[in-house]
Amino acid sequence: KPTSTSTSVQYSYSYIRNCKTTTFPIIIPVVDLSKPDAKTLIVNACDEFGFFKVINHGVPMDSISNLESEAVNFFSLPFHQKQQAGPPNPSGYGNKKIGVNGDVGWVEYLHLTNDQNYNSMRLSLAFGHNPHKFCCALSEYMCTVRKMGCEILDLMAEGLNTEQKNVLSKLVMDKESDSVFRLNHYPPCPPEMGLNNNGEDMVGFGEHTDPQIISLLRSNNTSGLQICLKDNKSWISVPPDHNSFFVNVGDCLQVMTNGRFKSVKHRVLANGLKSRLSMIYFCGPPLGKKITPLHSLMKGKQSLYKEFTWFEYKKSAYATRLADNRLRHFERI
Numbered sequence: 001k002p003t004s005t006s007t008s009v010q011y012s013y014s015y016i017r018n019c020k021t022t023t024f025p026i027i028i029p030v031v032d033l034s035k036p037d038a039k040t041l042i043v044n045a046c047d048e049f050g051f052f053k054v055i056n057h058g059v060p061m062d063s064i065s066n067l068e069s070e071a072v073n074f075f076s077l078p079f080h081q082k083q084q085a086g087p088p089n090p091s092g093y094g095n096k097k098i099g100v101n102g103d104v105g106w107v108e109y110l111h112l113t114n115d116q117n118y119n120s121m122r123l124s125l126a127f128g129h130n131p132h133k134f135c136c137a138l139s140e141y142m143c144t145v146r147k148m149g150c151e152i153l154d155l156m157a158e159g160l161n162t163e164q165k166n167v168l169s170k171l172v173m174d175k176e177s178d179s180v181f182r183l184n185h186y187p188p189c190p191p192e193m194g195l196n197n198n199g200e201d202m203v204g205f206g207e208h209t210d211p212q213i214i215s216l217l218r219s220n221n222t223s224g225l226q227i228c229l230k231d232n233k234s235w236i237s238v239p240p241d242h243n244s245f246f247v248n249v250g251d252c253l254q255v256m257t258n259g260r261f262k263s264v265k266h267r268v269l270a271n272g273l274k275s276r277l278s279m280i281y282f283c284g285p286p287l288g289k290k291i292t293p294l295h296s297l298m299k300g301k302q303s304l305y306k307e308f309t310w311f312e313y314k315k316s317a318y319a320t321r322l323a324d325n326r327l328r329h330f331e332r333i
């Protein structure tokens, strides 16, 4: 594997091995949140793909473009200045390294928490002054996107006929909710590095499932995102759409539906020409919340999973590699 000596650290880059793409065209489900059939379409999409696109989402375009331009400014700062934001645990700047167990991608990122004061402190270290504009854009965006996420979760709960409509959204609305936010910047990958000798693409962000309940992704118009189908073999490229949001089912929701919805495996391929900027809000429960299947879905059935709290899941997740199946550890045998 080629290595590079950027910032005096040696990286061993990964290339996409499994490039089997489907021979038949797959249409990614689109849910119009303003239509009465939204709840049914959400449940169908989660059953089929664990993934869907949302239009008429109610997040103002201004709120999106303000944060996008602040993020573009941040990522164009010199490397040493971005590093002043500190390492990404929990809020801070990361470059190429993802997690602490050796995963590497052609990506740099800002990892931010729900705590706006802490985010603001970290960002001011990088800007060397009060990052007022960035912080305002960030908290406005996080607030409106969380609202959209909760609307989606309410529709999902209704579509699943749960006893309480807010059984999922209340976890995200809880002031203790452990939601996180991530800005990923994928710079154009130089042609000599983009493909290896076997013609395999450089990994931007390696394959993984998201740990939380759902993730809400918005990106600029650069391609790269792929999702894996339920056969666990076929990958499909998701055409970018900067006016819409994409929703991923995460591991928590897989457990809360007792395995009915599967968390979607996804990855990002590096792009040789354009940079990709994505902003992802990960809707997470409070740390002490027991993650168990929803009562209304059980009807006397046994849970497929051992009981665990979100804290216990996270503790074990941070010891895994990105591509690992993090729920296996909690499966009942």
Ligand code: GA4
Residues within 6 Å of the ligand: 098, 099, 100, 101, 103, 180, 182, 208, 209, 210, 211, 212, 282, 317, 318, 320, 321, 322
């Ligand atoms: C994947 C989804 C989110 O980006 C993230 C990632 C987290 C991290 O970058 O710190 C993890 C990864 C993600 C799952 C396994 C562990 C933790 C890196 C890693 C190898 C912020 C998250 O919540 O889980």
